[in-house]
Amino acid sequence: MITKVSPDKMNDIAPLFSRWEETLIWSCLQGHMGQAFTDDIEYPTAAQIITGDFCYFAGNANHANAKELVRNIPWDYSRPWILMITQNELWNELIEEAYPDNFKKYNRYAIKKEPDVFNKDTLHRFIDALSAEYKIVPIDESIYYWSQSNKWAQDFCSQFKSYADYQKHGLGYVAIYDGKPVCGASSYTYYDNGIEIEIGTLEPHRRKGLAAACAAALIIECLAKGLYPSWDAANCASVALAEKLGYHFANEYVTYEITGFKREPSQTPDIKYVRMQGREIAYRTGMPVGIFAAVHRLQEAGLLTDEEKAVYHEIDQVWFQDNLPNPPFYDDDKPGKPVTWFKTASSGYMVKKLRPLIDMLEKYGKPYDIVYTNFPGRIVYEDEWQVAVYSDNAPGRISPLSVDHLPLYAEVIRQSFMTAARDFNLTEENCPTHTSFITNERLKEKIQDGYFTYGYFSNGKLVGFVSLTDTGGGIYELNHLAVLPEVRHLGCGKALLDYCMEKVNELGGTKITIGIIEENTVLKDWYAANKFTHKGTKKFEHFPFTVGYMEWMI
Secondary structure, three states: OOEEEOHHHHHHHHHHHOOOOOHHHHHHHOOOOOEEEEOOOOOOOEEEEEEOOEEEEEEOOOOOOHHHHHHOOOOOOOOOEEEEEOOOHHHHHHHHHHOOOOEEEEEEEEEOOOOOOOOHHHHHHHHHOOOOOEEEEEOOHHHHHHHHOOHHHHHHOOOOOOHHHHHHHOOEEEEEEOOEEEEEEEEEEEEOOEEEEEEEEOHHHOOOOHHHHHHHHHHHHHHHHOOEEEOEEOOHHHHHHHHHHOOOEEEEEEEEEEEOOOOOOOOOOOOOEEEEEEEEEOOOOOOEEEHHHHHHHHHHOOOOOHHHHHHHHHHHHHHHHHHOOOOOOOOOOOOOOOEEEEEOOOOHHHHHHOHHHHHHHHHOOOOEEEEEEOOOOEEEEEOOOEEEEEHHHOOOEEEEOOHHHHHHHHHHHHHHHHHHHHHOOOOOOOOOOOHHHOOHHHHHHOOOOOEEEEEEEEOOEEEEEEEEEEEEOOEEEEEEEEEOHHHOOOOHHHHHHHHHHHHHHHOOOOEEEEEEEOOOHHHHHHHHHOOOEEEEEEEOOOOOOEEEEEEEEO
């Protein structure tokens, strides 16, 4: 399963790219430009970053999901080609396997990043040497829009959302001849402390010193603003120009130019469904809210501007109402509603229409996930573009466990609860008894009459766990409901919870009680959506958080 990485999770994949000295990667990790995908949002082992026309892979190329990452070309990627770059042969082999007839392999040239190598007098001489028929000017609003309609100059500003965005984060210079730009140097992308330079010259005006002059003007401006002007060369001529300006060659690196890939109607041949969702829990489904509901909550909170409200209304109430069938259950406000997933084979254009809504979530810091899967759950509705499913019937089985399973379920518990430990800064020093640090010995002590353990198995692997303890009087305490991060959002947790409810009913019980981290509002909302009632809180000296108590009555 591939998940898009939201801005608040970029730090989790950053270690995979720690060996890269690549500003386009930094642009994405720092939340400025580009997008990232990973095999596991909580415990990533492989990841992909796409910024502009460049696609980078890092991490474990032997992981089962690495092949899916290599095939992943997002719907909103608009170019007919993409440049893929890795740092080892294993990833290269995956690329060649995925696109056997559609790749061109060649070398690009990395340039060293040395802040103190530029001689301003030399740079000014390049500008002064220009013929009087040319004039160097900054890129202003009129040139920004002009570049969008002139193919040779499009990448001067193509990665910026608007002129206002370029004005705030970009800078560039063009050479004017007879009233029109004929050469330019601009910020292709930007990152915290610099830019990546894009150079272009109209064919009749090449070899006249224009590229050196425009680049020199841009470098001088960067130095004045405290920005580093990073340079990467597509060919030897670009290397020679860079060295003339003061840069030094670093090394060659392999690049794959991929063409003829499928974006629409199919994003990845092996993945059937995609869902864009927030991380808050929907009352009617007990699952993460869909993207429309997530943006609606922003509107209800009074955060959207009038322009954003109009865009949201146009997409949700007009375009999608006209172009996407409404499942019969959509107007039902009762709990227990199925959730919908887009079909990747037919709904590519629809997913692209949602891009402005994703931008709103990012602008207001609302976490979200884009989840791909072949197994969303039990399908109860289907049309040409979407399916609706009950995720509590996701593939797998639930079975009672024995003491022989203890080492397996102990590890599932620890890995699952480590997410909460990270979210709430819990360590073995400040909270040694938290479940993420539970030992096999502590779990073994719980085994006694009236203690029931159940596991969720998927493809023969234990991926979920829960336990019930008979505390007397028809009351059962639910503990350690755990699902491995890589299989979350597929209904495993809800399936385990429903199983416990049925089991307590079978045992003649009347109530299930739980204790949670009170500050964990996402988890609290999830239990509330599954008919648990909040009963109170309590502080303990040995916990750096408040314990919240909830219960479910038959």
